[in-house]
Each structure stands twice: as structure tokens, then as C-alpha cells.
Amino acid sequence: MTFIKTLAVATVMTAAAGSAMAQEASKLQEVLDRGYLVLGTGSTNPPWHFMDSDNTLKGFDVDMGRLVAKALFGDPDKIQYVQQSGDARIPNLVTDKVDLSCQFMTVTAERAQQIEFTIPYYREGVGLLLMANGDYADYDALKAAGDDVTVAVLQNVYAEEMVHAALPEAEVDQYDSVDLMYQALNSGRAEAAATDQSALRWFMVQNPGRYEDAGYAWNPQSYSCGVKPGDQRWLNFVNTVLHEGMTGVEFPFYAESFKTWFGEELAVPKIGFPVEYK
Incomplete structure (x- = not known):
């Protein structure tokens, strides 16, 4: 065998060995071998993550973790x-300390220097x-x-600027808690409440027929899960x-959540034709 052929074979074998080692070292294999996913999330912010009356952790972020566990083990729990x-x-x-963090984390360039972001699973905005x-x-x-x-x-320091981006002439009343903000709307002291679209939708789910979405959203931001780089x-x-989950075989799981x-x-x-490529 010539030197060049020998070198080529050695290179291929080295690359294959490196690939096998990388596969074994991956968090994916670690999680599979362990038998469960370690998910980092919160517990105090419905509808994203909160403890229900049975002291069970629930919410949309929690469901994204359950979706990953289902893909890993066929069991979302x-x-x-x-x-x-x-x-x-x-x-x-x-x-x-965790394999994956799903905790309504806004994608920013600064954070992307520290961790890897997944594709977005929700687009937040103000409503x-x-x-x-x-x-x-x-x-x-x-x-x-x-x-x-x-x-x-x-x-907050940007509250008036944020509201005026959508309603330039509106009067702005600021409150130091979400409950007081909603009380102002309920009592008629305010004609609208500006809040995250997710919080707005959750509040409407909890109070069917009492509230409506004005039908306008602004200040978009992406929520993604994070993994170690x-x-x-x-x-x-x-x-x-x-x-x-958003486009294919697990769409029913995502849609139900x-x-x-x-x-x-x-x-x-x-x-x-896949819509994401149009």
C-alpha cells in the first residue's frame, strides 16, 4: 500500500473514530442512558410554568419539555x-445541572454568546x-x-414608550402589579390593558366571555429553549x-397544549410543499 493510500485510510479511520466518540459523548446519549430528561423551568408564571391545585408543575414551557421526553422515551413524564x-x-x-431549559427565554444576541438556542417555539408580543x-x-x-x-x-422604565408605539396619543397609567392593572380595566379607570400576548390569552381562557383581544400585537420577541453550547x-x-411538534407528526401534542x-x-x-421554505 502506498504512503498516500495509507494516509487516506488512516484519515478516514480517525474521522470515524472521532465521530463515534462525539456520538458517545453527546448529551443525547447521556440522557438516553440515564432514562429521563432533566428539565430546567420555573414554577410561578402561568401559563408558562406554575403549580396547579394538585401541586403538579404545568404550563406551556413544561409541555415543551414533555414533548422532548416523549420523543426520547415514548413517555412525556x-x-x-x-x-x-x-x-x-x-x-x-x-x-x-440541567439538560435543557424551557422557561419563556427571550432570544437575544448576548445570551446566544453563552448558550445555544433551539428554534423558537413561541412568538411573544404585547397586546x-x-x-x-x-x-x-x-x-x-x-x-x-x-x-x-x-x-x-x-x-417599568419603558412602559410609556411601549404603549405609545401602538397608541401614540393614549394616556398611560402605570401600576406596580398585574392585579392592579387588571383592576383598573375592570373598574373602568382604563379602557385597555397592555400586557404580553401570552398573558392576555391566558387571562381570557380563565375568564371566558369577560374580555376581548383588541386584535393588534407589537414588540415581537422569540421564545426558545436553551442547551449547553x-x-x-x-x-x-x-x-x-x-x-x-409545530409542523409534523407531533402537531396534535403541540396544538393541544x-x-x-x-x-x-x-x-x-x-x-x-413545506411552508417554512416558501
Whole structure:
């Protein structure tokens, strides 16, 4: 055998060995060998993650973890939960305390320097909650009313700027708790409440017939799960699970969760040419 052929064979064998070692070292194989997924999430923010009356952890983030566990083991309940604060989401990933974090984590370039983000599983935004049968039927009516409209919003440094991005002339009343914000709407001190679309939908699910969505959303941001950087096989696997939950064989699981927490029936993905490539 010539030197060149020998070198070529050695290179192929080295590459194959490296691939096998990478496969064995992947978080995917580690989780499969362990027999359950360790999921980092919260426990205090419905509809994303909260303890129900039976002291069971539930919510849309929790369901995304259950979807991954189902793909791994055929059983969505093969999960060990690590209830973590928001500032522990990244440290717990990089120190291997959790395999996966799903905790309404907004994708930002700064965070992407520290962890790997999965594909988004939800697109968040700000919306306007109205009283059903109130003085204003929708966003267009609110905008046309100008400064006759008062919008209640949770207090923060950007609150007024955020509201005026949608309703430039509206009066803005800030409150230091979500409960007080909703009380202002209920009592008529405000004609609308500006809040996350997910919170708005959840509030409507909990109070059927009492409230309406004004039909306008702004300030978009993506929610993704996170994994420790440097393990492409594990990231690819979780991405595949989430993608097929939203578009493929696990769509019924994803759609049922979406309906439960946000009160919305999702249209079945169109058959034929994949819509994500149009």
C-alpha cells in the first residue's frame, strides 16, 4: 500500500473514530442512558410554568419539555424538573445541572454568546386587553379615540414608550402589579390593558366571555429553549422535536397544549410543499 493510500485510510479511520466518540459523548446519549430528561423551568408564571391545585408543575414551557421526553422515551413524564429562577437559566445549563431549559427565554444576541438556542417555539408580543362589550371594539377604535383612551400597564422604565408605539396619543397609567392593572380595566379607570400576548390569552381562557383581544400585537420577541453550547447532536435532536411538534407528526401534542394555555385552535399545517421554505 502506498504512503498516500495509507494516509487516506488512516484519515478516514480517525474521522470515524472521532465521530463515534462525539456520538458517545453527546448529551443525547447521556440522557438516553440515564432514562429521563432533566428539565430546567420555573414554577410561578402561568401559563408558562406554575403549580396547579394538585401541586403538579404545568404550563406551556413544561409541555415543551414533555414533548422532548416523549420523543426520547415514548413517555412525556420521564422528566426530572429543576425549578429555577430566571437568572439561573444560563448557569444551570453551562454547569450541566440541567439538560435543557424551557422557561419563556427571550432570544437575544448576548445570551446566544453563552448558550445555544433551539428554534423558537413561541412568538411573544404585547397586546391590548379590552372588556367585552366595552366602549371600544378593537384596536382601530382605540387609536381613533386618541387621548380619550387610558391604557393600564405594568410599571417599568419603558412602559410609556411601549404603549405609545401602538397608541401614540393614549394616556398611560402605570401600576406596580398585574392585579392592579387588571383592576383598573375592570373598574373602568382604563379602557385597555397592555400586557404580553401570552398573558392576555391566558387571562381570557380563565375568564371566558369577560374580555376581548383588541386584535393588534407589537414588540415581537422569540421564545426558545436553551442547551449547553458545543453539542450539535443534542441541539439538532431538540430542534427536530420542536419542529415536528409545530409542523409534523407531533402537531396534535403541540396544538393541544397551545389550545389549553392560550385558548386558540391552531390550523393543521398545510399538506404539500413545506411552508417554512416558501
